[in-house]
Amino acid sequence: MFKNKIKYLFIALALAMGPFISEAQNLTYKANWQNLDLVSDTTFGISTEKAYQELLKNKKAVNVVVAVIDGGVDISHEDLKSVIYTNPKEKLDGKDDDKNGYIDDINGWDFLGGPKGDVEFETLELVRQIRALNPKYENKSTDSLSKTNEAEYLKYLNMKNELNQKLTEAKNNLNGIYGFKTVLENMVKKMGKENPALADFEAFEPTERGEAQVKKVMLNVMKEEPDFATFKKEQIDAAFDHFKEQVDYNYNIDYNPRDIVGDDENDPRQKIYGNNDVTGPDALHGTHVAGIIGANRDNNLGIKGVANHAIIMSVRAVPNGDERDKDVANAIRYAVDNGAKVINMSFGKGYSPHKDVVDDAVKYAVSKDVLLVHAAGNDDMNLDLESSKNYPNRIYADQTGTAAPSWIEVGASGPTDDASLKASFSNYGKTSVDVFAPGERIYSTTPNSTYTEEDGTSMASPVVAGLATLIRSYFPKLTAPEVKNAIMQSVVKVNHPVELMIGKDKKTVPFSDLCISGGVVNTYNAIKLAESMAKTSAKK
Structure with a gap:
């Protein structure tokens, strides 16, 4: 669970300490900044608009289904309704027309729902x-x-x-x-x-x-x-x-809402449960994530998502509290079985009692050439340390290897190319985090056709998921590992130190100490590299 954590903890501290001012608030954030270009727009976005203008004009593309495993998506939002996934084999008739075990799963599935309604709040x-x-x-x-x-x-x-x-x-x-x-x-x-x-x-x-x-x-x-x-x-x-x-x-030891779902919560491998309410009672987080990935770029409304051929599948598995391993595993399998080629996972927790179940689902996704994109978390922790845990992760608990070739771990960056580039809240790790992407004050879709700014690696992850979707749209023959390589190898390298809080001390460290790639993702560079990779592959 990463929802709204940063904003509210900052408020609590600010109100307790007095002046409600931060360096971040004094910055000017340009509209659509995450998609702008560092050189031409003087803000450290990922150069999406430049890529569309200079590299993608008149190029053919295919639609790519991207699953948003989250708390729900407002599928009727004015800027999303035209890009929402529809199951071609299912009818809204109270029957399981496609025989997948999920009745009336028209736009995705809700693993937090049941005959009695939907889970909104959960314990850690x-x-x-x-x-x-x-x-x-x-x-x-x-x-x-x-x-x-x-x-x-x-x-x-x-x-x-x-x-x-x-x-x-x-x-x-x-x-x-x-x-x-x-x-x-x-x-x-x-x-x-x-x-x-x-x-x-x-x-x-x-x-x-x-x-x-x-x-x-x-x-x-x-x-x-x-x-x-x-x-x-x-x-x-x-x-x-x-x-x-x-x-x-x-944090309430006596609270357990799972009766609403009606599953056996002690059976981590149970698969058939839930309902078809893919919006749920609180779709703010998931709707915001979905908009960053693929909000309609051509309708003169709201915002511009990263990927212009994204089809958003909502799979509800993340409550206001910690997600359960069985729900995450089932959400991944559902997304894969219903055609998703990219999965965004803007959630995480500190304990995973049934990690093997999640790992099996991740292995299944990898075997089906699906790219998984995951938010690194918002605790300003070094994930390389044994004491710092953020689940799910790409390391298999049974020690059979990792999902690394098909998994991208994403930290959050800000708009200014200086010592403040790393978002103050973002987790990091020289061997645990792959890339950084914009995650501060990202303006995106929210329920009831509204829009707002949110902070977090939850916002950085869909920026990268959108980029991966964009690459798979224009170069559909590239595999998930090749798409990851294109993203990793095309980052804008950060060659100056950045500020980092270690305990109560502020230190400066090389940006290369924060992630494997040592940079911020870049659409323009990634598209150029992906095109070259696709041409090379075609000659073989």
Whole structure:
């Protein structure tokens, strides 16, 4: 689960510490910046527009199905409805016309749904692991255990400590946001205006310490976010909801919504369950991802996706909480069996109890020449370290190898070619992350034909998935490993150091220490290389 984490944690810290200003907020982000060119547009996008203008005019292309395994996609969005996948072998008639086990799977499938509705919130995998071990170890001590159980028991204690820390942090954030929100709302009442301006906050006379602190913060906020109503809704209210969801659902040992699905949650290899609601109760994240990949470029609406021949298949497997391994595995298999040639996975978690099940699905995708694109995560961690885990990953648990030739791990970059290029939140790894791509303040589609900016490797991953889809559209004979090679070998190398937080210390490191390729993906370069590869292959 990566959803909205960066925005809301930043808000909590900013409100707790005072001035609501960051270096990122002071930057100017050009519209469609992720697709612009560093030289001609002076912003470190991936040169998609340049590729369309100079390399792809009048070239033939085929449609490519790209699966968005996520929380759901608004398939009726004005900028997406023309590019949504439709199952040609299925009718909306209450029958399994194509005999694949999934009734009425017209636009994809929902592994979080069932006869009783759809799962929106979930616990962390950490919580589920503790819950499973509670009957065995709760109220036990090492003295009462055999030697064979000691390691598992110590792991159990460590997980409980981790959960307690997370829950305490979430409660503190919730209380902080609640206090700020309450004082702010009372101040606005006193002003007598629903949407006060900067001048109203400047004129406001605090009557107690809390109001003075909130005024100080809001004076900074209103210089950066002049529309109070938008700021209040999208940041204060949304942050409150986010931390409340963490306390009530994500970190709640007593919460388990799986009865809604009606599957056997203890059977990781069960395949037939779910429903055909590919939008679900919260499709913000998945819709945003889908738009980055393939929003209609030619309808004069909204935004421009990277790939102009992408067909978006929504496979719902990621709740507001940690995804379950069986759902991820089934989503990958469903996407492959229904024609996806690229799969975007903008999700991740710290524990994977049934990694073997996911690995088997990944191996299946690799055997069918499918390219998997995965977000590296938003914890500013070095994934090369043994202590840093982000699942799923390309290393098979049974030690039979990796999915590396058909798997791209993506970190997030910003628009400026300087020391701040690495997005502050992005995970990295000299041997674990393949490439970087734009992931800061990416403007894309959101439910009900709206649009907004989001941050995260969740946004960087679909930039790369869109590029992979674009290559497979224009050069369909290239294999998944060849497409990956074209992307890796055509990056714009970053030859200057970048800033990195290691613990509490800010350090500068070579960008080549952050990923295997040492650069940011580039559509223009990748298309030129892919064309050369396709010509060479045709001569053989």
